[in-house]
Amino acid sequence: MNAVDRVAGAIQAQVLSGAVPVGTRLRQEALAEEFGVSRTPVREALRHLQATGLVELLPNRGAVVRGPSAREIREAYEVRAELEGLAAELAAGRISDRDLLRLREAQALFRESVATLIARRAHRPEPWRDESVWVRANDLFHQAILDAAANARLSDTIADLHRSFPRDLTWAALSQSSALLEENVEQHEAILEAIEQHDPAEARRRMIEHVRSAGELVTLRFEQVVGGAPH
Secondary structure, three states: OOHHHHHHHHHHHHHHOOOOOOOOEEOHHHHHHHHOOOHHHHHHHHHHHHHHOOEEEEOOOEEEEOOOOHHHHHHHHHHHHHHHHHHHHHHHHHOOHHHHHHHHHHHHHHHHHHHHHHHHHHHOOOOOOOOHHHHHHHHHHHHHHHHHHOOHHHHHHHHHHHHHOOHHHHHHHHOOOHHHHHHHHHHHHHHHHHHHOOOHHHHHHHHHHHHHHHHHHHHHHHHHHHHHOOO
């Protein structure tokens, strides 16, 4: 990932999690210092975010966060649920032994990362900050399903949606509770089981439920943070 994509992704996650409120002015100098880069990749990242509608570049004011509404987040997850449900359905009917092994390995890493995080939580009660392993495991799981679905147009459409609403937004909501993390693991296990049994309808149903559940958590978290922000 290059510097522009890294900075754009980090700003996007902060805005969509509600950590950076709508109306906030994004100063290039401060962002460059925060991410340890020059102002050039920051400027390009802000242009990319303007194209997605997340920020506005205003004359003499610089970049200002436009941000999504809770409704826009919920609608995006409704669409994503159907798309990823289709991917799971296709994967259940098409998955090869090799791809199934990849999916099992991804789920094992995902399960291990959550178990480690929960163990750390017992000794450090504040919310977790290091989400990188969880995000990687979660991405691998969903990517393995997309690869098994073997539909390039579907993969491109989901990737485009994730550019506006990245999958790792779920972390901001799940990291508040070990119970939510464990429930999330169980949802992944159920999806894997349906695909292992080559049951397309059940794989689709379970994936749709999983993504809709994540969407509600993300939306609720966004509403809580934005609702508690000073106006």
